[in-house]
Amino acid sequence: MNAANELNQHEAAAREAALAHVKAAEQAAAQIPVGNAMPRHIAHAAVIGAGTMGGGIAMALAAAGIPVTLIDASDEGLTRGLARIRDNYESSVKRGKLDAAVRDERLARIAGSLAIADVRHADIVIEAVFEDLELKQRIFRELDAHAKPGAVLATNTSGLDIDAIAAVTQRPADVVGAHFFSPAHVMRLLEVVRAAQTADDVIATLMDLGRRMGKVSVLARIYPGFIGNALFRNYNREAHFLVEDGALPHEVDAALKDFGYAMGIFAVHDMAGNDVGYQTRKAQMATRPTDRRWNDLIMKLVELGRLGQKSGKGWYRYEPGSREPLRDAELERFIVEESARLGIARRRISPEEIVKRCVYGMINEGAKLLEQGVALRASDIDVVYVTGYGFPAHRGGPMYYADQIGLANVYRDVKRLYDDYGYWWKPAPLLEQLAATNGRFADL
Numbered sequence: 001m002n003a004a005n006e007l008n009q010h011e012a013a014a015r016e017a018a019l020a021h022v023k024a025a026e027q028a029a030a031q032i033p034v035g036n037a038m039p040r041h042i043a044h045a046a047v048i049g050a051g052t053m054g055g056g057i058a059m060a061l062a063a064a065g066i067p068v069t070l071i072d073a074s075d076e077g078l079t080r081g082l083a084r085i086r087d088n089y090e091s092s093v094k095r096g097k098l099d100a101a102v103r104d105e106r107l108a109r110i111a112g113s114l115a116i117a118d119v120r121h122a123d124i125v126i127e128a129v130f131e132d133l134e135l136k137q138r139i140f141r142e143l144d145a146h147a148k149p150g151a152v153l154a155t156n157t158s159g160l161d162i163d164a165i166a167a168v169t170q171r172p173a174d175v176v177g178a179h180f181f182s183p184a185h186v187m188r189l190l191e192v193v194r195a196a197q198t199a200d201d202v203i204a205t206l207m208d209l210g211r212r213m214g215k216v217s218v219l220a221r222i223y224p225g226f227i228g229n230a231l232f233r234n235y236n237r238e239a240h241f242l243v244e245d246g247a248l249p250h251e252v253d254a255a256l257k258d259f260g261y262a263m264g265i266f267a268v269h270d271m272a273g274n275d276v277g278y279q280t281r282k283a284q285m286a287t288r289p290t291d292r293r294w295n296d297l298i299m300k301l302v303e304l305g306r307l308g309q310k311s312g313k314g315w316y317r318y319e320p321g322s323r324e325p326l327r328d329a330e331l332e333r334f335i336v337e338e339s340a341r342l343g344i345a346r347r348r349i350s351p352e353e354i355v356k357r358c359v360y361g362m363i364n365e366g367a368k369l370l371e372q373g374v375a376l377r378a379s380d381i382d383v384v385y386v387t388g389y390g391f392p393a394h395r396g397g398p399m400y401y402a403d404q405i406g407l408a409n410v411y412r413d414v415k416r417l418y419d420d421y422g423y424w425w426k427p428a429p430l431l432e433q434l435a436a437t438n439g440r441f442a443d444l
C-alpha cells in the first residue's frame, strides 16, 4: 500500500469514528439527571405568536400528531401565519415530499385563534412572540391566568432571561425554555433550557415531546445564547476579526468549506440578511464595555445597504435571480479602507489560521459551558453544533475535534492567541487543566 492510500484509509477511518461519535452523542443527550421524574401527558398544545417560529413549531407539533391552537394578537399576523403554513405544506406536496392526505390531516390539527384564553385546553403552551422581555412577561401573566393547572409553559426566547419570565407567574416550576431553530418544522435541534426553578418533570416532558416531534433535544442551563449561540458568537466574531486583520470574505469562506462546512459564514450572513439583529445590536452598542475589541463591520454593511442576497449585495455581490456569491471589488476596497481606519496593518492569513481562530474560540467557550454546568457533557455541545449550526458531522463536533487534536495542542494555540489578541481568548480554566493532565473532554 502506498503512502497516499494509507492516508486515505486513515482519513476514512477518522471520518467513520467521528460519525459514530455523533450518533452515540445524540443518544447520550437523552440521558438527563431528572431522577425518577416522568413526562407529563401531552395531548394538546398551544403556540403563541404565528410568526416564523410559531408557524414552524405548530407544523412540527402537527407532524407529531398533536393538535395545536395557534394564537396571535393580530388578525393580520394570524392570517399571514396560517397562509404561510398552508404554502409550506403545498410546496412539500408539489415536490412530492408529502402526501396530500397527510397534509390534510396535519392542517386539520392546526386551529387559529385570536384569544389567548384559548390556551385553556393545552397541556403545553409554547410562546414565540417578538423577542421583547416586557411583552413576554405580559404574555406569561396571561398564561398564568388562563392555562390549566399542570400545563407546561415554554418560551422560545433566543436569549432573554427565562427566570425573569418565570418570575411573573405563580408557577415558575412549570416554566422552561424551548429553543427551536429556524425553520422549526425542519431543523432537528431543540435546546431545552432549565431555569432556576424548572421542575424535573417539566424538563422530562419537553425532552420527550422533542423526541415525539423528531427532534434531537439537548438540555442546557440559562446562559447568554444557551449552548449553540454562545459558541456561535465566538465563531462569528473571529470570522469578522479575520476580515479586519487581512483575510477577505471569500478566503474565510473557502477555508471553512475546506474544513467541511457546507457554506462559509459570510455566504450564510448574506443568505440570512445582514440586518438580522441590527436594531438590538445598535441598542447594545451604547452601553457595552470599551475595554475589548468589537466588530461592527456588519453594521456598516447594513448602513451601506448591503443587506445580502435580498439587496443583491452584501459580503458578496449577486447577479439578478442568482444566489451565487461573487467577489465584489467595491466591498473588498471598503474592507481594506476599514482596516486602515481601525489602524490595522493587513497581513496574509493562512487557511489553517482561519480555521483555528474560528473553531478554537468555540472550543474554549465550550470548556466554559462545561465548567459552569451550562452543558451536561461535551458530546451535548457536539450534538448542538452538528445538528443546529452546520458543523461538519465528519469532524464529530467541536469538542470531539478538540480531543482528536489533543487538548495540550489546542490550549497552546489558545494561549498564544490570548497573548496576541487578549480579552476574548482568555483560556478556560478547564481547558488549561485538561491540557496539563493529558485529559480529554470525552472523559469528564
Ligand SMILES: NC(=O)c1ccc[n+]([C@@H]2O[C@H](COP(=O)([O-])OP(=O)(O)OC[C@H]3O[C@@H](n4cnc5c(N)ncnc54)[C@H](O)[C@@H]3O)[C@@H](O)[C@H]2O)c1
Pocket (backbone or CB within 6 Å): 048, 049, 050, 051, 052, 053, 054, 071, 072, 073, 074, 077, 078, 081, 128, 129, 130, 131, 132, 135, 139, 156, 157, 158, 159, 179, 180, 181, 182
Ligand atoms: N427567527 C429565528 O430564527 C428564531 C430562532 C430561534 C428563536 N427565535 C425566537 O422566537 C421568537 C419569535 O421569533 P420570530 O422570528 O418567529 O418572530 P416573528 O416576528 O416572525 O413573529 C412574532 C409573532 O408574534 C406575534 N405577536 C406579537 N405580539 C403578540 C401578542 N401579544 N400575542 C400573540 N402574538 C403576538 C406577531 O403578530 C408575530 O406574528 C423570538 O423570541 C425569537 O427570538 C427566533
